[in-house]
Amino acid sequence: MTLFSFPARCLGLLVSLCCAAAFSSAAWAQFRVEVTGVGMTxxxxxxxxxxxxxxxxxxxxxxxxxxxxxxxxxxxxxxxxxxxxxxxxxxxxxxxxxxxxxxxxxxxxxxxxxxxxxxxxxxxxxxxxxxxxxxxxxxxxxxxxxxxxxxxxxxxxxxGTPGVFTSRIAYVTKSSGRYSLWVADSDGEGARSAITSPEPIISPSWSPSGAQLAYVSFENRKPVVYIHELASGQRRELANFKGSNSAPAWAPDGRSIVATLSRDGGSQLWRVGLSGGEPQRLTTGSINTEPAFSPDGQTLFFVSDRGGNPQIYKMPAQGGPAERVTFSGTYNISPAVSPDGRWLAYVSRMGPGFKLHLMDLVSGQVSALTDTAFDERPSFAPNSRMLVYATQQGGEALMTTTLDGRVKARLAGQGGDLREPHWGPVRP
CATH class of the missing domain: 3.40.50.10070 (TolB, N-terminal domain)
Structure with missing residues (x-):
């Protein structure tokens, strides 16, 4: 049973589609940077x-x-x-x-x-x-x-603005029947496998410190949220409740994660503390998933079908009344908030395709950033100046784009498939 009838590329959102998603056999451990487009200045x-x-x-x-x-x-x-x-x-x-x-x-x-x-x-x-x-x-x-x-x-x-080149990205591939969670430099080079599994791995999410990754693994024949320590390679279960446990998003203080749990029936947002304790339920009714924090930790953006179709909403991070954010288009998913709090990136269905869009959260103005048809899971650079996302462009591709959509870089390899990139913080 799916949450919404979303495209198969939206692995982080659809638990059931994650199990059936088809990856090609080649993993992209190394990339080649190809820059296209011209900036205004x-x-x-x-x-x-x-x-x-x-x-x-x-x-x-x-x-x-x-x-x-x-x-x-x-x-x-x-x-x-x-x-x-x-x-x-x-x-x-x-x-x-x-x-x-x-x-x-x-x-x-x-x-x-x-x-x-x-x-x-x-x-x-x-x-x-x-x-x-x-x-x-x-x-x-x-x-x-x-x-x-x-x-x-x-x-x-x-x-006069901090650079982001010492940051890292995480993404998922499948090769020879095994799924791998990769960590690479911001330019895609130097990729190392953090973990591999014969079962799907989805939804990698960087901790604010960059020392940990949260992700979802199906190795127990159900989706479970894990916390992975990059330095030691140690990991532990964080959310393994009845039903599905998916879509983890770190709170900016690094002390809790909001995830989509179906422990009480239906898919709802719950706050789970890293130190243990009973999770706190944040939403009720409808289907609510794909949480994303504002940089100050006071607001949660998320996807809900409470209006009939998947749209992006926001509410207080401790729960409360929700306010609809997206109105252009009838199908909007995968919210990501820029670290400076100004921008909301998301994927919107345009005809038969899914394109990356950007909203100015002050003015509400929306612009399409891509001309591809199967964009997936945008994530902002730490300085809010660029986005990384996955798409199909002459094959599977990991891309970066400037916020005006004018300059894109394809981080391309020997061929293969990759999913769900997430941009981590700058390393000290």
């Missing part, structure tokens, strides 16, 4: 190859350039034959002829103990002045993380 940035990176396991400059490109806010420029590092004295007239407004150059040096010293300098190419210096010392295994740290640093220097 882009800052021309020149990122030169780092001195010594040819002998390093990671190409720092390429990672930084790809990170900046995905945001839609920067226009990477070709470097030609330029050879610079953080100690160079740039030829400003030559750089201005390339229309560069910012310049990043640096070096990667292997130390005697096997670690790598990463150094970089950022210049204002218009004024011909140094802006700031960066330095990081890491082991070989953390060179990619260092490149993401550098990307965050450059992004904040140039925009």
């Amino acid at each position: 882009q800052l021309p940035v020149l990122v030169t190859p780092f001195k010594g990176e040819a002998q390093a396991p990671q190409k720092i400059a390429s990672i930084v350039q790809a990170n900046l490109s995905r945001t839609g806010q920067f226009k990477p420029l070709p470097t030609g034959n330029l050879s610079l590092d953080e100690m160079s004295r740039p030829d400003w007239s030559a750089l201005r002829s390339l229309s560069a407004e910012a310049l990043l150059a640096g070096s990667v040096t292997r130390l005697a103990d096997g670690r790598f010293d990463v150094r970089a300098r950022l210049w204002d190419a218009v004024k011909g002045q140094e802006k700031a210096d960066f330095r990081d010392t890491v082991g070989a295994a953390d060179l990619r993380l260092s490149a993401h740290r550098l990307s965050d640093w450059v992004y904040q220097q140039l925009t």
Whole structure:
């Protein structure tokens, strides 16, 4: 028995469809970034190859350039034959002829103990002045993380807003009859399997600290919510009540989860404390599912059919009267609230397809962000500037998009199927 007659791609919402969902046999453990589209205003940035990176396991400059490109806010420029590092004295007239407004150059040096010293300098190419210096010392295994740290640093220097490149994403695949929960860098690279199972795994959800993942597993022949500690690999059951237990969403304080439980009949929202105790029922009547917290933890957005068709509603996080939020379209699911509280992303049925939409929660204005037909489970970047979602575009794909929908990046691999991405917090 399904909650609603939703599409098979909406695995996190439909428990019964989760059991029957068909995944292809290839898991996407690694991705390739393909950026398309042009932002309205882009800052021309020149990122030169780092001195010594040819002998390093990671190409720092390429990672930084790809990170900046995905945001839609920067226009990477070709470097030609330029050879610079953080100690160079740039030829400003030559750089201005390339229309560069910012310049990043640096070096990667292997130390005697096997670690790598990463150094970089950022210049204002218009004024011909140094802006700031960066330095990081890491082991070989953390060179990619260092490149993401550098990307965050450059992004904040140039925009005044924190970057998100050191964050991670979680998603689910199936390969050779086994389901896997993956954790990858924000660009999709460096994916590692957190857990595998012969039974479906759905609805991964990051804890506010980024140290844990909640997810739903069917290994006990029914949906059960688990908490997984990423550092140790240890996990425990959080919600294994009578009936189904699904769609976990972390409270911003990290001390409880709201999930969809059918323990008393029907699908309702319940708050479950991580330290135990009796769950608190938050909704009654109709079907209520897919909870999503506002960043202050005071409001819950969720999907309900109380009006006849699936729509998104909101109510106080402790329960109470619900207010309808979505009115355009007759079928709206998968709410996600931006960390700054301004935006609501969701999936809306448009004819036979399902497209990603964005609502300004202040004005109520709604815009469609995609031209694909089977979008699934949007999730915001920690700085609220981008979204990740799954879709079908020449095959299964994990995508990021800017909030205006103009710049999209396909994180593509060797082929295969993936589902239900969720964007985690920035790592310290």
